[in-house]
Amino acid sequence: MQLGRRKFLAGAAGAAGSVVVVGCAAPERESRVQSFVLAPEQSLPGDSVWFATADAHSRFGNSVVVRTVDGRAKKVEGNPGFPINQGKTDVRAQAGVQSLYHPDRIKEPMIPAGTRGDGRYEVIGWERALDMLVSKLGAANSFQLITSRLTGTEAGVAAAFTELFGGRHLVHETVENTNFQAAVQKIFGASNTPHFDIGNAGVVLSFGADFLGTWGSPVMYSEAYRQLRGGERGRLTQIEPRMSLTGASADRWIYVKPGQEGALALSIAQVIVAEALVDNKIWREAVDAIGGVDVLNLYAPDVVTGRTGVPVSLIQTIAREFVERQPGLALAGGPSLAQTNGMDNGAAALFLNLVVGNVGRPGGVIPNPPAPGNIPFPLPATSFADWRSYTTGLAAGSAPDVMFVYDADPAFGISGTPTFTDALAGSPFVVGMSTFMNETVGIADLILPATHPFESWGDFAADPGPGVQVVGYQQPVTVTWTDARSFGDVLLTVAAEIKGEGALPWSSMHEAVRANAEELLGMAGTGPEFEPTWVELLRRGGAWKLQNTSKPFASVPDWDAGAMAEPEFAGDPESFEFHLIPFESVAIGTGDESENPWLQSVGDPLTTMTWITWAELNPKTAAALGVGTGDVVAIDVRYGTMEVPVFVSPVTPPDVVAVPVGRGRNFGGRWRRDRGENVFSVIDPAVDVKTGALAWASSRARVRKIGRTITMPMLERVANPRNDGPEPILEVKSE
Amino acid sequence: MNLLRAFMPRLTGRQLAFIVIPLTVMGLATASAVAVLIFLGASGGTIRPAPTQPIAYDHSIHAGDNSIACEFCHRGVNTGAQATLPSVEQCMYCHSVIGQELPEVQLLVQKWEDQEPIEWSRVYRLPDHVRFVHSAHIDANVSCATCHGDVTQAKVIKQVNALNMGECMGCHRDTDNQPKSSAAPADNVILKDSAPLDCSTCHK
Numbered sequence: 001m002q003l004g005r006r007k008f009l010a011g012a013a014g015a016a017g018s019v020v021v022v023g024c025a026a027p028e029r030e031s032r033v034q035s036f037v038l039a040p041e042q043s044l045p046g047d048s049v050w051f052a053t054a055d056a057h058s059r060f061g062n063s064v065v066v067r068t069v070d071g072r073a074k075k076v077e078g079n080p081g082f083p084i085n086q087g088k089t090d091v092r093a094q095a096g097v098q099s100l101y102h103p104d105r106i107k108e109p110m111i112p113a114g115t116r117g118d119g120r121y122e123v124i125g126w127e128r129a130l131d132m133l134v135s136k137l138g139a140a141n142s143f144q145l146i147t148s149r150l151t152g153t154e155a156g157v158a159a160a161f162t163e164l165f166g167g168r169h170l171v172h173e174t175v176e177n178t179n180f181q182a183a184v185q186k187i188f189g190a191s192n193t194p195h196f197d198i199g200n201a202g203v204v205l206s207f208g209a210d211f212l213g214t215w216g217s218p219v220m221y222s223e224a225y226r227q228l229r230g231g232e233r234g235r236l237t238q239i240e241p242r243m244s245l246t247g248a249s250a251d252r253w254i255y256v257k258p259g260q261e262g263a264l265a266l267s268i269a270q271v272i273v274a275e276a277l278v279d280n281k282i283w284r285e286a287v288d289a290i291g292g293v294d295v296l297n298l299y300a301p302d303v304v305t306g307r308t309g310v311p312v313s314l315i316q317t318i319a320r321e322f323v324e325r326q327p328g329l330a331l332a333g334g335p336s337l338a339q340t341n342g343m344d345n346g347a348a349a350l351f352l353n354l355v356v357g358n359v360g361r362p363g364g365v366i367p368n369p370p371a372p373g374n375i376p377f378p379l380p381a382t383s384f385a386d387w388r389s390y391t392t393g394l395a396a397g398s399a400p401d402v403m404f405v406y407d408a409d410p411a412f413g414i415s416g417t418p419t420f421t422d423a424l425a426g427s428p429f430v431v432g433m434s435t436f437m438n439e440t441v442g443i444a445d446l447i448l449p450a451t452h453p454f455e456s457w458g459d460f461a462a463d464p465g466p467g468v469q470v471v472g473y474q475q476p477v478t479v480t481w482t483d484a485r486s487f488g489d490v491l492l493t494v495a496a497e498i499k500g501e502g503a504l505p506w507s508s509m510h511e512a513v514r515a516n517a518e519e520l521l522g523m524a525g526t527g528p529e530f531e532p533t534w535v536e537l538l539r540r541g542g543a544w545k546l547q548n549t550s551k552p553f554a555s556v557p558d559w560d561a562g563a564m565a566e567p568e569f570a571g572d573p574e575s576f577e578f579h580l581i582p583f584e585s586v587a588i589g590t591g592d593e594s595e596n597p598w599l600q601s602v603g604d605p606l607t608t609m610t611w612i613t614w615a616e617l618n619p620k621t622a623a624a625l626g627v628g629t630g631d632v633v634a635i636d637v638r639y640g641t642m643e644v645p646v647f648v649s650p651v652t653p654p655d656v657v658a659v660p661v662g663r664g665r666n667f668g669g670r671w672r673r674d675r676g677e678n679v680f681s682v683i684d685p686a687v688d689v690k691t692g693a694l695a696w697a698s699s700r701a702r703v704r705k706i707g708r709t710i711t712m713p714m715l716e717r718v719a720n721p722r723n724d725g726p727e728p729i730l731e732v733k734s735e
Numbered sequence: 736m737n738l739l740r741a742f743m744p745r746l747t748g749r750q751l752a753f754i755v756i757p758l759t760v761m762g763l764a765t766a767s768a769v770a771v772l773i774f775l776g777a778s779g780g781t782i783r784p785a786p787t788q789p790i791a792y793d794h795s796i797h798a799g800d801n802s803i804a805c806e807f808c809h810r811g812v813n814t815g816a817q818a819t820l821p822s823v824e825q826c827m828y829c830h831s832v833i834g835q836e837l838p839e840v841q842l843l844v845q846k847w848e849d850q851e852p853i854e855w856s857r858v859y860r861l862p863d864h865v866r867f868v869h870s871a872h873i874d875a876n877v878s879c880a881t882c883h884g885d886v887t888q889a890k891v892i893k894q895v896n897a898l899n900m901g902e903c904m905g906c907h908r909d910t911d912n913q914p915k916s917s918a919a920p921a922d923n924v925i926l927k928d929s930a931p932l933d934c935s936t937c938h939k
Contacts, residue, residue, distance in 0.1 A: 030857075030860075031786065031856050031857045031860065032854050032855070032857070033820065033854075033855050033856075034852040034853065034855070035820040035821060035822055035823060035852055035853050035855065036822040036823070036824075036852060037822060037823045037824060037846075037847070037850050037851065037852050038822055038823075038824045039821075039822035039824065039825065044811045044814060044815035044816075044817070045811065045815070045817050045819055046815070046816060046817060047815050047816070
C-alpha cells in the first residue's frame with residue numbers, strides 16, 4: 001500500500017485521538033467499591049476513630065489511644081489524660097499494632113497432627129475444640145490453670161473458674177518479682193507496690209532498679225525522671241553489676257560485687273547513723289527494729305569495702321550526699337534482688353528510706369491504696385521454688401487430668417531438671433491458649449487462639465500506682481481478623497456448658513468488666529442508668545482520683561538485719577571465674593514480645609544490638625581471652641553451655657559476663673524461633689533462701705573462645721541491621 | 736524548514752514536508768490531549784452510563800415504594816465525607832425475613848452466609864483532586880436529589896448529573912440556595928454565609 005500524505009495525516013490524527021480516549025478512562029478497579037460485611041462500630045470510611053484502651057504490651061498500668069480507620073488499628077499513642085503514662089508510650093506500646101496484625105498469630109484452634117510437640121498441627125474449628133475441652137474438663141478429677149500475671153477482671157474470672165472446678169492456679173513470670181514484693185512487705189508492711197516519688201526526690205539511690213528501662217512502670221518513671229532533672233537538678237546514683245539504661249543516665253554508676261548490695265546499703269545506713277547526719281529521732285525506732293546500731297556497725301565501710309568492692313570514701317560520699325540532698329529516695333530491683341540473698345538486699349536498700357525518714361512525703365516512698373476488691377492488681381507470681389517442686393511432681397506422675405495454660409511459658413523460663421517440657425510428657429491433657437505460639441503452648445494437646453488485647457475486653461488496676469487508685473479499661477478497638485476468642489469468654493462459655501448457666505455470675509467478659517465498673521463506682525445493678533458513665537469511662541480509658549484508701553506503712557520494719565544472708569553462687573570461683581548476669585533489654589524484655597520484628601530490631605540502648613543474644617565482656621577480659629566483638633564464645637555454667645558472640649563493653653566489670661534474656665525460642669513464628677540463645681536454660685536453679693524466688697543472677701560462668709566469628713547485627717560499626725546486607729535478616733510477607 | 740535543510744541538504748522540500756507536517760500534527764494532538772485531560776479532570780467528567788451491579792438493587796422499591804430514607808442505608812452522609820454503602824449485615828436487618836424468595840435477595844443472603852463483601856460498581860466518582868464532603872451539603876439543606884436525581888423512581892441507579900466544576904459552581908454561586916444572613920448587603924453576590932467559592936474549599 002502506498003502511504004500518501006493525506007492517509008498519513010489521517011492515521012496520525014486517529015492515533016492522537018486514541019491516546020486522548022485511553023488516557024481519559026479510569027482503571028476499572030477504581031470503579032469498584034466494597035461494602036463491609038459487618039460495619040465496624042462508629043466507623044466512617046476514611047475517617048479516624050480513636051479508642052482509649054490498655055497498652056497491649058504492658059499489664060501494669062499504661063493506657064493508650066489507638067487510631068482506627070475503617071475498623072483497623074493504625075497507630076498507638078499515649079492516653080493524654082491517664083495519670084500513669086500521661087500521654088507517653090514506650091517502644092512496646094507502639095509495637096502493639098504490629099503484634100495485632102502479625103501473620104504468625106495462632107489463628108484457629110488446633111490439635112497436634114503427629115506426636116505432641118513435633119511442630120505439626122491440624123486445624124479444627126471452635127465447635128470441636130470446645131467439645132473436646134468440655135468433655136475432658138467435665139470428666140476430670142483434677143484441674144490446674146497456669147497463667148501469666150493476670151490482672152483485673154480477667155484475674156477474677158480465672159479465680160472464679162478455678163474455684164468452680166476445684167483446681168489450682170499457678171502464676172508464671174519469667175523474670176520473677178517475688179523478692180521485691182517480699183522486701184516491700186518486710187520494710188513497709190505493704191502488700192502492694194508503693195509509689196516511689198522519683199520526680200520530687202533530691203537524690204535517688206537505685207540498687208539495680210532500671211526504672212528508665214525495665215523496672216516497675218518505666219513510662220511513668222521516665223516522666224518522673226524528667227521532673228527529677230528539671231528545676232533544681234536532682235542526683236541519681238545507680239548501683240548494679242551490669243550498666244543498665246538507668247545506669248547510663250545516672251550521675252554516678254557504681255559496680256558492686258553481685259549479692260553485696262544489701263551490705264553496701266547497710267554500710268550507707270551505718271555512716272548516716274555513726275556520723276549523726278540525721279536526727280536520731282528519725283532513725284532510732286527503725287534501726288532498733290532491725291537489730292540496733294550494733295548490727296549496723298557490722299557493716300561499717302571499712303568492714304564491707306573488701307566484699308562489696310566499693311571504696312570506703314565512696315560509701316561515705318554516697319551516704320552524705322543521700323542526706324544533704326533531701327529527700328533521698330532508695331530503690332531496689334533487677335539483678336540486686338536476683339541473688340540467693342536477694343530479698344535481704346532489697347530490704348536493706350529500702351530500709352535506707354526509713355533511716356532518713358523519707359516515707360509518706362513528697363519525694364519519698366508513699367503508700368499506694370489497695371486495688372479495688374473486684375479489680376485486682378496483677379496476680380503475684382508463684383515462686384520459683386514452688387515451680388521447681390511442681391515440675392518435679394509433674395515428672396513423678398502428679399499431673400492433673402486437665403492442665404490449661406494461658407499466656408504463660410513455663411517451658412521457656414523454668415531452669416533446672418527435669419525440664420518443664422519433659423515433666424509435661426506424662427500429662428494426659430494439656431490445653432494451651434495464647435496469641436502466639438510458645439514453648440509451652442507448642443506442646444499442648446489442644447491449642448486455642450487468644451485475642452490480642454486490642455480485640456477484647458478487660459481492665460486493670462495500675463501497679464505501681466501514683467499514690468492514688470487508678471483503674472484502666474481495655475476495650476476492643478477492632479474486630480479480630482483471626483478466629484481468636486478472649487480467654488475470659490472461653491472460661492465463661494466452658495463453665496456454663498459444664499456447670500450450667502449461672503454457674504459463674506457473668507456470661508461474657510464484656511458483662512463482667514462492665515459489672516465490675518458499676519461496682520467500682522457504687523452503681524452496682526443500675527443497668528441502663530450506668531450507660532452514660534460507662535461510655536465516659538471508656539472514652540477516658542479509666543477512672544482515677546477515686547477515694548484514697550491507702551493504709552499507712554507499718555510503724556517499724558519486720559526485718560532482721562542481723563540475719564541477713566550471705567550470697568551463694570553456683571560454681572567455684574576457680575573454675576567459673578565470671579558472674580553471669582542476665583538482664584532484660586528494653587525492647588523485647590523477657591522475650592514475650594520476641595515475635596515482633598519491630599521490637600527485635602530495636603537496638604539495645606547500650607550496645608545497639610538487635611535480633612540475637614550476645615555476651616558483654618570487659619575489654620581487658622576480652623583481650624585476655626583473645627576475643628573481640630563478634631567472636632563467638634562458649635559460656636559454661638554448671639548446668640549447661642551456651643554459645644554467643646561477644647560484645648566488648650568498657651562499662652562491663654572485669655569479672656562479669658552479662659547476657660540478655662528473652663531469645664532462644666524453639667517454638668513460634670518466623671521472627672521468634674531460632675534466634676539467639678536462652679540464658680535461662682543454663683543458669684543454676686538456685687533460689688533465694690528466704691523467699692524461694694529464682695536467684696537468676698547467682699550463677700558463675702567460665703568463658704571460652706571457640707574460634708568462630710559472626711557479623712554482629714548492631715546499629716553501629718560492624719553490620720547493617722537494615723536488612724540490605726548479603727544475609728537478609730528480615731523478610732516481611734504474609735503467608 | 737531552512738534549519739532542517741541545513742542539516743539534511745539532500746532531501747527535497749516535499750520530503751522535508753513529510754517529516755515536518757506529521758511531527759507538527761502529533762505535537763498539536765498531544766497538546767490537545769493534555770488540554771482535554773486537564774479539562775475533564777477539572778470538570779469531573781461527563782455523565783457515564785449505568786454500570787452493571789453484582790446485585791440488581793432497585794432504589795424505586797426501597798426509597799420509593801417503601802419510603803426508606805436515604806440516610807437509613809447511607810449512614811455516613813450526615814456525619815462524614817462519604818455517604819457510605821450499607822454493610823451486608825445492615826441489608827440483612829430486613830432481608831433476613833423480607834423477600835428471601837427473590838433471586839436478587841438470595842444473592843445477598845449468599846454473600847451474608849459466606850461472610851463476603853459485595854463488590855459494587857461506583858456510579859458517581861469525583862476526580863482525586865476534589866474534596867467533597869457530603870455532611871456539609873446535608874447540613875446546608877441541599878437535598879440528595881439535587882445531585883443524584885429522584886432515586887425514588889430509579890429502578891437502576893445511574894448518573895444524572897455530570898458533577899463537573901461548572902455544576903458545583905452553579906450551586907455555590909446561587910445565593911438563593913444558601914442560608915441568608917440578614918446583615919448581608921443586597922448588592923453583594925457572594926453572601927457572607929453562602930457556600931464558599933475559595934479554590935481550596937473543594938480542591939486538594
